[in-house]
Amino acid sequence: MEQSMGLYEKLVEFFKRDNWEFRVIPHYQAIEMGVAGENSTYRLVALADEERSIVRFLVFLEGKIPEPRRRDIMEFLTRANYGLLLGNFEMDLSDGEVRFRCSTSTEGSELSYEQYRNMLYISVGIMDRYYPGLQRVVQGSADPAAAIADIES
16 A cells, blocks of 8 residues: 555555445545444444544444343443453443444554454454354343353353
């Protein structure tokens, strides 16, 4: 990828080079697309924050967590986050939206094609790995600790 491009242009170039179909959200310097894992489909938003030199990949769970299940999902996500080396899960407590975030600072450096690719596949892969356990907790058929133990064993 060319050095003269800004973060947003490099982000768009990565997805074009990798032959992804996406929608550009220029006002937010972001792109959006659907992605499929083995366990579900997700919405991916990749953002370039030129001012702070940060690239973020956000993978959103389809639907929202019902209010009565949010406490258990908070525990599930906290337990998941504790063991993660890269990225983290987040939940908007006001509406139950769940996402996985992977971000990196690019200050003083250029991200390579491989680094963009790793951020993408790590983000989708982690969301997809934890999805079945999260669904069991949402449905009330597993408690958070047991669901995480099953995933991480």
